[in-house]
Structure formats: structure tokens, C-alpha cells
Amino acid sequence: MAADVLTRGGVVVYPTETLYGIAASAMDEGAVDRVFEIKGRPKDMAIPLLVRDLSMLSEVVEVNYMASALARKFWPGALTLILKERGVLPKVIMAGTGKVAVRISGHEFVKSLFYHFNQPITSTSANISGGKNLTHFDDIQREFSGRVDLIIDSGNIPPSKGSTVLDITANPPAILRQGDIKEEKIKEYI
Numbered sequence: 001m002a003a004d005v006l007t008r009g010g011v012v013v014y015p016t017e018t019l020y021g022i023a024a025s026a027m028d029e030g031a032v033d034r035v036f037e038i039k040g041r042p043k044d045m046a047i048p049l050l051v052r053d054l055s056m057l058s059e060v061v062e063v064n065y066m067a068s069a070l071a072r073k074f075w076p077g078a079l080t081l082i083l084k085e086r087g088v089l090p091k092v093i094m095a096g097t098g099k100v101a102v103r104i105s106g107h108e109f110v111k112s113l114f115y116h117f118n119q120p121i122t123s124t125s126a127n128i129s130g131g132k133n134l135t136h137f138d139d140i141q142r143e144f145s146g147r148v149d150l151i152i153d154s155g156n157i158p159p160s161k162g163s164t165v166l167d168i169t170a171n172p173p174a175i176l177r178q179g180d181i182k183e184e185k186i187k188e189y190i
Helices: 002-005 029-039 054-060 063-076 110-118 139-145 185-190
Strands: 012-017 020-023 079-084 099-103 164-167 173-176
Touching: 002 012, 002 110, 012 110, 020 029, 054 063, 054 099, 063 079, 063 185, 164 185
Parallel strands: 079 164
Antiparallel strands: 012 020, 079 099, 164 173
């Protein structure tokens, strides 16, 4: 059902291992625009993506040795990597940066979704831009009912800071947001 909604250009609120996210096909500029509108997100803020696997990753970003090594160590999981885009995504996703924030989720729903939907999806947190993270399903329902095409009920999720965001286009790589994976663990691996 969620794959059908995304195929038709719809928007879905869905669970991940960190937070609920807002999904649209990353290849559908109109659907991505709706995500910005629903969230109240400024267009100068890029939108992160989820991909199914490393093959799909390499279709949308330039994958270097460090990205491959970090992916093998931390994915699926709560690490978002910022990489250079390949020019196939709508420009609005990158907010003019030429970079894409991307990860692979290990959540069962997401894995099932990618079995039926063969495109990257947006993965911005399901909250109003600048608002607190919503981990209780009742809050998700109240905030997004009637604003999105489908909400997947995964119940309440444990408190989360979201994914840790690592920009590996920077030299040296820079952590832009401390999330569920501790900075020390990433630095130790790098």
C-alpha cells in the first residue's frame, strides 16, 4: 500500500529505527515539494534520503572508499553520510549544495517498502521544521492526519536523537549532528 502511494506521487509517514520519517519518492520533484510544504521546511535546508542498498546508493551519489567502509561498518543503522550527488535527483533535495545526506535503514517496514518500491525515498523526520522529535504515535497522528496520504502505525518508538550525520565530503570528515551513534565510535573507526 505504501509503495502504491509513493508511486502515485503521494507522501507517507513511516517508522525507522530512529524516528518516524516523511517519505516521498526522491525522484518525484512534485512529491518532494509536498514534503517541504507539509513540514514547513525552508527550501534552503536539504532533505535526507534512504536507499535500499549500496547499489541504489551508487546510482544517486559518488561512493568513495571511505563511504564504502563506513557503510559496511554502520549500515543498516543510524549513521547518515553526506556525499556528492550524481545529478539525477531533483535539485531541491540538495538545497543547492551538490551534496546528499543518505543512509540505509534496518527497520523491517523500510526493508519491506524497498522490496516493493525501487527508488530512494525522503527521510526527513516526521515533525514540523524546528519542532521536537515525535516518538508517540498519537502525536504523529494528530500532527499529520489529513496532511499526508498514509501514516504507518508502528506504535510509540523509543526516544532518539535521530541519526548521526557525517559529512565525508569535508576534509577531515565532520560530524554535523550528534545522533544515536556516538562521535567517538565514528572517530575511532575512521
